[in-house]
Amino acid sequence: MNAVGDSEYAITVRNLGYQYERSTEPALFDVSLQVRPGECFGLLGPNGAGKTTLLSILTGMLPIQVGEVAVAGHPLSQRLAVQRLSAIVPQDFAFYPALTGLENLNFFAGLYGLQGSAKQARVAQAAVTCRLDDVLNKPAETYSGGIKRRLNLAIGLLNNPKILYLDEPTVGIDAQSRKFILEAIKALKSEGMTIVYTSHYMEEVQAICDELAIIDHGKMVLRSNLAALLNEQELLLDVALREEPSPQQIANLAHLGRCEVTGMRLKLRLTSSDIGLETLLRELKSAGLATRQIQYGMNRLEDIYLSITNDELRE
Amino acid sequence: MTSLLAVLHKEFLLLFRDLHGLLLMFAMPVAFIVIMSLAMQQNFAALGGAKLEVIVHDHAANSDSAILMENLSKGGAFEFISHPDETAAELAARVRRDEAAFLLTVTALPETDDAGNTLATRLLVAPGVNKQTEAIFAAAMREILRGLKVEKMLAEFEDSLGGGDESLEELAAVLLEVDYAYESGQQQPPTAVQQNVPAWLVFAMFFVVVPLSNTLIKERQFGTLRRLRTIAVSPIYLVLGKLIPYFFIMQLQVACMLAVGVFLIPLLGGDSLALGSSWAGLLLMAATVSIAALGYAVFIAAIARTTEQATTLGGAGNIILAALGGIMVPRFLMPPVMQEIGQLSPMCWGLEGFLDILLRNGGLALVWPKALGLTVFGVALTIMALHVMQRARQV
Numbered sequence: 180m181n182a183v184g185d186s187e188y189a190i191t192v193r194n195l196g197y198q199y200e201r202s203t204e205p206a207l208f209d210v211s212l213q214v215r216p217g218e219c220f221g222l223l224g225p226n227g228a229g230k231t232t233l234l235s236i237l238t239g240m241l242p243i244q245v246g247e248v249a250v251a252g253h254p255l256s257q258r259l260a261v262q263r264l265s266a267i268v269p270q271d272f273a274f275y276p277a278l279t280g281l282e283n284l285n286f287f288a289g290l291y292g293l294q295g296s297a298k299q300a301r302v303a304q305a306a307v308t309c310r311l312d313d314v315l316n317k318p319a320e321t322y323s324g325g326i327k328r329r330l331n332l333a334i335g336l337l338n339n340p341k342i343l344y345l346d347e348p349t350v351g352i353d354a355q356s357r358k359f360i361l362e363a364i365k366a367l368k369s370e371g372m373t374i375v376y377t378s379h380y381m382e383e384v385q386a387i388c389d390e391l392a393i394i395d396h397g398k399m400v401l402r403s404n405l406a407a408l409l410n411e412q413e414l415l416l417d418v419a420l421r422e423e424p425s426p427q428q429i430a431n432l433a434h435l436g437r438c439e440v441t442g443m444r445l446k447l448r449l450t451s452s453d454i455g456l457e458t459l460l461r462e463l464k465s466a467g468l469a470t471r472q473i474q475y476g477m478n479r480l481e482d483i484y485l486s487i488t489n490d491e492l493r494e
Numbered sequence: 495m496t497s498l499l500a501v502l503h504k505e506f507l508l509l510f511r512d513l514h515g516l517l518l519m520f521a522m523p524v525a526f527i528v529i530m531s532l533a534m535q536q537n538f539a540a541l542g543g544a545k546l547e548v549i550v551h552d553h554a555a556n557s558d559s560a561i562l563m564e565n566l567s568k569g570g571a572f573e574f575i576s577h578p579d580e581t582a583a584e585l586a587a588r589v590r591r592d593e594a595a596f597l598l599t600v601t602a603l604p605e606t607d608d609a610g611n612t613l614a615t616r617l618l619v620a621p622g623v624n625k626q627t628e629a630i631f632a633a634a635m636r637e638i639l640r641g642l643k644v645e646k647m648l649a650e651f652e653d654s655l656g657g658g659d660e661s662l663e664e665l666a667a668v669l670l671e672v673d674y675a676y677e678s679g680q681q682q683p684p685t686a687v688q689q690n691v692p693a694w695l696v697f698a699m700f701f702v703v704v705p706l707s708n709t710l711i712k713e714r715q716f717g718t719l720r721r722l723r724t725i726a727v728s729p730i731y732l733v734l735g736k737l738i739p740y741f742f743i744m745q746l747q748v749a750c751m752l753a754v755g756v757f758l759i760p761l762l763g764g765d766s767l768a769l770g771s772s773w774a775g776l777l778l779m780a781a782t783v784s785i786a787a788l789g790y791a792v793f794i795a796a797i798a799r800t801t802e803q804a805t806t807l808g809g810a811g812n813i814i815l816a817a818l819g820g821i822m823v824p825r826f827l828m829p830p831v832m833q834e835i836g837q838l839s840p841m842c843w844g845l846e847g848f849l850d851i852l853l854r855n856g857g858l859a860l861v862w863p864k865a866l867g868l869t870v871f872g873v874a875l876t877i878m879a880l881h882v883m884q885r886a887r888q889v
Binding site: 238239240258259262263265266267269270271272273274275276277278282285286287288289290291292293294334338 | 496497499500501503504507508511512716717718720721722723724725726727
C-alpha cells in the first residue's frame, strides 16, 4: 500500500477504527480502502454497519481514534484543506425549509466564502445541474420529495468538490426523480468528480459504481471491483415451474449443477459457464418440466450482498 | 467574514418568517403589559393616594358628630359619603356588594360614659377589603376619636385657665414629614405601568428560548448542523451568526415594550410610563438581560433533544424563574426567605435593574452590579452549552 498521504488516491483509509462513548462494540474496526480519483465507490452495509461513521470521519465530523486517513494527499488533520476539497450530501434534507431554494443555495455558497458574480455563477450552475430553475423562488418546505433531494444535491455541488459523498441520495423518491439524480451523478462522474455512494438500492449501486466495499458490524467484509465481483459469480438458472418437480426429475438435472427446490421454484447453480441457455431449455424439456418463467445469468448484486451479510434481519 | 454575513442573513430571514416566535416575543408581552397595567391600576392607584370610599351613617347628628365628620375628611386617604335617604340595612347592603370599603355608623350615647365618650362608632367592613386596609382605617378612626377627646379636654382646660398665646391647633401639631424613597428626589409613587412594563418585558425577553432553541434543534434534527460541520467555516461564526440577530430583535423588543408603556397604555386609560433619566442605564440593562436570556436559550437548546422538550423545559423554567424573581408576585410581598431565594433568579436581577432606572430614577452606578451578574450568567451558560454541544459533536 502507498503512504497515506500519497495523492495518487483520492481517498486512502488505513486500519481505521472508531468506538463511540458508552458503546461496548467498535463502530469501525480495522477498515482499509482506497478510492481512485474519478471513481464511483459504492459503500454498502446494513443499517448500523458503520457506513455513516466512516463518512463522518472522512468529512471531518468525527475525529480519528485509530488508523490513518488521507483525502487527496492531505491527512485529515489538515481539516480546512480536506473540507474545501469535499462535500457531503446527507440522507436528511439538510437545508432550511422556511427559506426558498435560492436563499438556501445563496446561504451555503456564502458559507463557502463565495460572493458577488462568482457566487451567482456557482449557484446558477448547481441549480441547472439539478434542474431547480423553476422552483428556486418557492419555499423549500413546499417542494416535493424529489425536488428536495435535488436541492440537497445542488447544495453539495456549490463548492465544486473534487470528492462528493452521497449518503443514500435517492431514498424515498419516485422513479423519475431517482432516474434524474442517477443521471446527474453519472454526469458528475464523467466530469472527473470522485464519488463515494451509499445506498440500500443495489440496482443503483450496480448501475453507477466502479468499486465496492461492504461493511458489516464495523468490519469490511468485501472489497472488490464491481464488474469482477459479478463475473466471478456462478451462473444461475432460476425457474418457476407449473407443478412441483419429482425427485427423479431433479436427479435428471444433477449433471448440470447444484439444484435447490422450493415448492414450484427451482434454482440451478451451473457448474460450467459454457452451458448455454438453449441446452438448458432442452434439458428441462427432456426432464418433463413445464416452465412458467425463467431467469438466466449472473447473480444480482443484491443476492451477493445478502449472502455476505447473512440475510438476517438487523433491527 | 463572508461566512458570518451569510449566517446573519440566513438567521434574519428565518427569524422574520417565524410568525409564532415573533408573536411570542412581541404580542405576548404587549398583551401582558396592557392587561396587567389596566387590571392592577386600581391597586396601584390606591398606593398612589386614590381614596377609598367610606359610607357614613350619622345617627347622632349632633355637634360632636359634626366635628368628627370634619376631622375624618381631613385625613385624605378616605372619601366619606353619605346616603341620607337610605336605611341602615340598605347601606349595609351596599358595603356587602363592595360598593364602599366601610360603613361607619355613629350614634350618640345617652350620656357621657366613664371614659368621657359622647359618641359610639361601629365599623362594617366590606368583603373585598384586606386586613391591612382595615387595620389602617381602624387605627385612623381611633386616632381621630382620641384626638377629639384630647381637643375637648384641652378646650375645657384652656377655658379654666383663661387662654394662652398659642392656639390649640398649633399645640396639637406634630413634626412629621413624609418623603418617598426614590432616587433623585422623585416624589411620585409607582404606577401599575411602571411596575408591569419592566416585569413583563424581562419575562418576554427570556422567552427567546422558544424560537432560538427551536431553530437550533431543527438544524440538528434536519441534519443541517451536520452538513454545516463539514464546511470549512468557524464554529464561532455559526454561533455568533445565530446570537447576533436574536440580540438585535431583543433590543427591538425592549423599545417596543417601552413604547407600549409610554404611548399605548395612556390611550387605553392607564398611566404613562416614565422612562427615568438614564438612557445609558436603560441600554445597559437591555443588553445584559438579552445576554442572560440568550445564554439560557442556547443552554436549553443544547440539553433538549426535541423542540417539544425545549419548549416545555424553557417555558416551565421561565415561569419558575419569573415566580421567584418577582415578575408574577412583587418581591416585597414575599416572606423574607422567599425574597432571599428570589435573588437567585436572573429575572430578579433584570427586573430590579429596570426598576432602578424606571422606578427609582437611578443610573449606571445603581445598575452595574445587576448588569454584571446578568452578563456572567449569560456567558457562563453559553460556554456550558457549547461544551455540551461539542461533546455531542453538534458544533
